[in-house]
Amino acid sequence: MKIAVFSAQAYDRRFLEEGRQRHFPGESIELRYFSETLTLQSAALAQDCAAVCVFVNDMLDAAVLEALAAQGVRAILMRCAGFNNLDTAAAARLGLFAAYVPSYSPEAVAEHTLALILTLNRHTHRAFARVREGNFALDGLLGFNLHGKTVGLVGIGKIGLAVARILNGFGCRVLACDPAPVPEFAALGQMATLPELLAASDIVSLHCPLLPATRHLIGHAALAQMKPGAMLVNTSRGALIDTAAVIDALKARTLSALAIDVYEQERELFFFDHSADIIGDDVFQRLLTFPNVLVTGHQGFFTAEAMHEIASTTMQNLRCLLDATPCANRVSGTSN
Known part of the structure; x- marks a missing residue:
């Protein structure tokens, strides 16, 4: 499974890779990292990916979600607690699975x-x-x-x-x-x-x-x-x-x-x-x-403990998607 990680910094790669290895040892999970913010223009970077992993400033309005769904994306993994940037009605209409990280340190x-x-x-x-x-x-x-x-x-x-x-x-x-x-x-x-x-x-x-x-x-x-x-x-x-x-x-x-x-x-x-x-x-x-x-530049969350929790919860949400099991962190109204 290929996942496009948007708004990715070096520290995101470090903690997400650690989380991938811990939660999916020996499994074929490929994380593709892009420093670009997810927008309608950058959505094409998710071509051939089944999911996107996004952060607080990535755009997830109806137009972006439709572009992602048209490429075969079926899941939105949000590595943040807020999902005010997600059009939940559009996600539900498109049958997209969306999950977030409700609490981290x-x-x-x-x-x-x-x-x-x-x-x-x-x-x-x-x-x-x-x-x-x-x-x-x-x-x-x-x-x-x-x-x-x-x-x-x-x-x-x-x-x-x-x-x-x-x-x-x-x-x-x-x-x-x-x-x-x-x-x-x-x-x-x-x-x-x-x-x-x-x-x-x-x-x-x-x-x-x-x-x-x-x-x-x-x-x-x-x-x-x-x-x-x-x-x-x-x-x-x-x-x-x-x-x-x-x-x-x-x-x-x-x-x-x-x-x-x-x-x-x-x-x-x-x-x-x-x-x-x-x-x-x-x-x-x-x-x-x-x-x-x-x-300060949105660094309140930025501790090693919080980054570990974000990566771990994101991978747990992915596990729910792959195993088709109920996800406690699913954004209400979206597909499960």
């Missing part, structure tokens, strides 16, 4: 969330650059104690819970907003409505999926409800934030700081080296001009 993203908060608050990235140049002045590096501050978590799934546990250890008051609260959170903090959370929190951190109802969840209206001088953090999905609205809040100084590991137009930027290019995204470039904005 929530601590990886949770710990990166705290790294962003601590770095942005205590300006350690700026301090590092200063000291390298022999500048030991502290002006401009003033932060605040996390202990005693109120942090609001929008979404209290596995990642949100992991963040809450860490914040609890820092001595923070933790609020959470989620339509499906979990019992485990009761020992860590308090549930609140979104307006209550926004008004009370010194830091707001997003940990919810991207759905039609959550697209631009943080826009002009939500930002107006936030506590003046609050910090906003997003390690979930870029389009949860209306970037233009956030820029307005930063300019007005009502939002004190922004840390993002995701960006709503990241498909053309993240996971590639653009250091020798001119970046044409004016909105993204405007973000980078603010000294109180910290951006």
Whole structure:
């Protein structure tokens, strides 16, 4: 069986090959790696492949799925937790099997969330650059104690819970907003409505999926409800934030700081080296001009433990496909 792996980096090859050898020893499973993002134009690379293995920024709309199905592709293996980029209705209509990785080391993203908060608050990235140049002045590096501050978590799934546990250890008051609260959170903090959370929190951190109802969840209206001088953090999905609205809040100084590991137009930027290019995204470039904005390139998931889990679950999903057995990670509504 041949599988086209899109958006493949060297580290993807390493962990997926380890997973293939562990789960399919001696079996004829060939992984073909392509650095290209899956689009309608690149779909032809999957010729002669029975499945594609894709990541967060690969396009899986109806047109792409139809092109893949016409070539004989019958399965979509998603090596990520979110599948907002998949047209599930089109996948079902075409009889495609689609499976994802619902959970992989929530601590990886949770710990990166705290790294962003601590770095942005205590300006350690700026301090590092200063000291390298022999500048030991502290002006401009003033932060605040996390202990005693109120942090609001929008979404209290596995990642949100992991963040809450860490914040609890820092001595923070933790609020959470989620339509499906979990019992485990009761020992860590308090549930609140979104307006209550926004008004009370010194830091707001997003940990919810991207759905039609959550697209631009943080826009002009939500930002107006936030506590003046609050910090906003997003390690979930870029389009949860209306970037233009956030820029307005930063300019007005009502939002004190922004840390993002995701960006709503990241498909053309993240996971590639653009250091020798001119970046044409004016909105993204405007973000980078603010000294109180910290951006990382969707690396929250990127730990050895998480990569092992992603590869292992992806191969388990493939095993379900080959053996025609029920798949717990099948995207609802798609073929099994």
